Amino acid sequence: MSVIKIKNITKTFTETEVPVHAVNGIDLTFEKGEFAAIVGPSGSGKTTLLNMIGGLEKPTSGSVEVHGKDISELSSSKLIDFRLHNIGFVFQAYNLIPVLTAKENVEFIMQLQNWDKTKMKERTITILESVGLGNRVNSKPNQLSGGQQQRVAVARALASKPQFILADEPTANLDSKSTTQLLDIMEKLNKEEKITFIFSTHDQRVVDKARRVIKIDDGKVVSDVVKKVESGSF
Amino acid sequence: MKTIFKIAWRNIWRNKRRTLITIASIMFALFFAIIMRGFQVGSYDKMKENAIESYSGYIQIHKNGYWDDKNINNIFSFDKEKITKLESDPRVKNIIPRLESFALASSGDATKGVAVMGISPEKEDEMTKVKTFLKQGEYLNIDDRSILVAEELAKFLKININDTLVLFSSGYHGATAAGLFHVKGILKLPIPEMNRRTVYLSISEAQNFFSTDNQFTALAFEMDNLDDVKSVEQELNLSIDQDKYEVMGWEVMNKELLQMIESDNAGGVIMIAILYMVIAFGIFGTVLMMTNERIREFSMMISIGMQKRKLILVVIFELFFLTILGVISGIIISLPLMIYFFYHPIRFTGDVVEAMKDFNFEPIMPMSLDYQIFIYQAIIIIIISLFSMYYPILKILKLNIVKGLKS
């Protein structure tokens, strides 16, 4: 069954002098366990599309359904709870709460979800180890490198077992070594935890790893290619 | 909740310098406000105490109308049993009879209008401590025919102990009052105005001089506790014939003093208000900066699922911590100074002494350690920071997450 169903959504910004049609009629469906890249030049509408999927922005027209529920109908406070329980976010940068340690950042969302304490601690350690940061649990964000920070962000997004993770150019500020590391971890977690990953990028290495590549230009889907599964994991 | 606390606490230390400067500014304002209030309240308490203990007492009973028209015909008498009964009230320490009027005092070439205080020597001393003001000679006995003269007055009249002083006045119902009195002692009274124009006679002698028989102008009540005044006053009013007598609390008798205190106090309050207004802007500036530089962070936290009200709670705690730290440090730095001045009140010297004497003030500036001073000042600062909280709260409520993430 499909996790996300996007029906003919558009987004027009009218605050500018000439109205900008950032997203101009897109239909997409995402299934559970996908590892999909949205690519396109800057200004093509990638971020706006991701924001609408995540409920950060409301579409001008059309609808985004998650598990059959139209999220644009939710109140803003319901929407925050919806995100808390269903979506993990990874941004380009400044993902972490600066005053909390890596461990506390990961625990943060679980605390908001009222997890049991011991379970939460276990999960945090597991997930931080799986992103290769088992030895940095008590570091504050400013003591971590950019790649490490992004890995903590992924760990945090994953920790609470969301339906899917949205990542807006997660590798944009990283060097190639960190990029590879982060991608490997994302791929591994996608397989192990069966969590849907949708990310925007214009980094070819990221595109190469993706199993589905959606090209966008001028707010429209130009191509939508599902790669053949090479090494059959599922 | 714990996490919110933790985030808030750590956030205020993210920019240590700014936090310390903000705390320092609160501390500084509180320090000045507390010290200033301490001196003010201390002086007022001293003034009230002086006024009560040196003269008016806590309550007085007079013949009805005496207070507005202090004249020798407005006198009354209570029998001994009645006084003893009133005195048996545990809240009342002592009841002091007085017969007061004016006379012209002269000696040699000098003449001056003086206040004649007819007192019951031992009882009067218990409250007003007249005996301690004795500078020369001896204190009065109950049946003395002698007189005590205030120091400045004695100087003016050029008399000394064992000299004779002539008093002229008109007595009860216009009877002529004239007499020669042997000066038994010279008193240095603490209130300058009294020190310039007061003589003391024993009450029986004064009654004799003014031909009043066994009557007095006032019964002054000495009490232990200022807070009991109201209740005793009310009970007296019920038990006494109000057509014949008037019962007055110290507040009525010292109305001018209280009003003067009030006007002086208003001045002090205005000063502190201005100071706090400035500090409020400082706090607000800090809050403004703390909010604006964190818009991106706020947006991120909301987009990953933190409810706005929890975020608001974080901000409120931050401000609260900041304020409390400022308040506590302000109190801590002002305490030693206050304690010092409480035990070593400032004594004025030089010109100031004369000026203060002109206003009937003792030339000292006592300090009050009343805990209410701290509480009030702390509450005011906390209210100010509550007001400045509206900015981040509004900012969070109106936050556009998408724009915030881009900033």
Place this chain on the structure above:
Amino acid sequence: MMLLKIAWRNIWRSKTRSAVVIFAVASGLVGGLFASAWMNGMAKQRVANTFSLETAHIQLHHPEFADNFDVKHTITLTDKKLQEILKVEGVQAVTSRLKIQAMAATANKNMGVTIVGVNPETEIEVFGLYKKIDSANGDFFTSKKKNAIVISKALAKELKVKLKSKIILTFQDYNGEITGAAFKVIGMFKTDNSPWDKMHVFVRDNDLRKVVEIPDGQSHEIDILLNDYEQAGVISADLQNRYPELLSEDWSMIQPYLSFITEYMDIYMGVFMIIILAALGFGIVNTMLMVILERTKELGMLMGIGMNKKRIFFMIMLETIFLALVGALVGEIISMFLIEYYGKVGINISSLAEGMESVGYSAISYPMLEPYRYLQITILVILTGILASIYPAFKALKLNPADAIRTL
């Protein structure tokens, strides 16, 4: 010059933040200046009242008169002296008085008072007491009635007398005898100083002279009004030389508290302004620190393109001073209008009147501030700006251009 322009423009970059500082400075100054002006007005009024009602500017007495107000300690040849003094440069008016300690009595009350024997024609040129009698309460010896007395309303209330009532004054006469005389109340005054009111009564010089039997030509006091009260010290010294047998005192010697009041107000308000500015200083330091932190990259760039540290330091100092000065200007303009307005209308705190008047202040006060105060405060604000900029400017210098740019 370029620096000035940069600094000026920089303070308008973050409008909200600058506005907070500007309003803080402005409101602090409005509060401080207005309170100063209020107290200053009150003090000046009190001093002026004391001159006009109690002391004049210079008084001459027999050197021993003040010791015990002995009736016999008089000034002789008063009329000649009055004429001579009137010719002294700077003297506006002069009058003589008799002053006698007495007891004022009515049917049921005695009060100690000072009787002042006045020559109404010259008295009103020196003293303004006659202005304190409103038409409903009689006059100040305009009618020729014999044995007339002017007393205060406060004393009248104490003695329970009205206009045309009689008061018996008892005193010691020139020969040391206790005598008395009856006077009829023709006027009742009220000043802002209630204790003083209760202690002074006024009668005609020649009425009093007769009953006290003071020889003609003798008086107790000569009171002099000057064109400029600040000349009192000089002229008083001059008169002292001219009349070595008398004691000449200027107002600051007669009432030492008068100069004390003005001095005390000055110090009090000065300290208060400094406290306010210090409090403002904290806010300014904080804001400027933020400005530096925010502009790390920009400052790095400026250093990178070759702006030396001295210039950076100076630029930040200028920004701070500008910020404070704009606030000061706003505050001063608002204060000026407020003080101007209330200086005309007056501030009435009549609910506290009795308390104020018991210490000699008027319940209606007219704030006023000397123009030099504004200059003074402006200089203080600039100083605050300089002091508050030092720390942030040093912080800016510690930035390393390379690091600063890297924070991009």
